[in-house]
Amino acid sequence: MPAGRPSFYERVYELVREVPRESVVTYGQVALFLGSPAAARAVGYALHFLGHSRRVPWWRVVNARGGISLRGRGANADLQRHLLEREGLRFDAAGRLDLRVDRWWPDDDDQAQPAGRSPRSSAR
DNA sequence: TTGTTGACTCCCG
């Protein structure tokens, strides 16, 4: 682990730690919030150091399409999906979440937004 | 300081 150096990674952990249950954020979202919109990969790398640890809810971070990538980590991907489903989230046939509903933003108190109704979804 | 790597994203075809 990077250890004792206050860094970008620390902020990633801090932010992810605040993601409420039944909600998720994307790597790009975290990067954007930390001030580096193109550092999504670095965010993923930061979570990589957490390993299987649960001190940070890393499973609440998904890719921009609402799915689980974890490429070379098939087993972990399965674990992530399991944990999210246990919190009540549901994946569609393509194995993706509905970000219009499940996405959470640091500024929002709660997902006060009722499901599927916001016209601004589009994402992109 | 330079080069490599990676739990990402976006653009194209």
Place this chain on the structure above:
DNA sequence: CCGGGAGCCAACA
């Protein structure tokens, strides 16, 4: 919808 390629960033050797 899917696969391939390029771009960006932070940490590390």
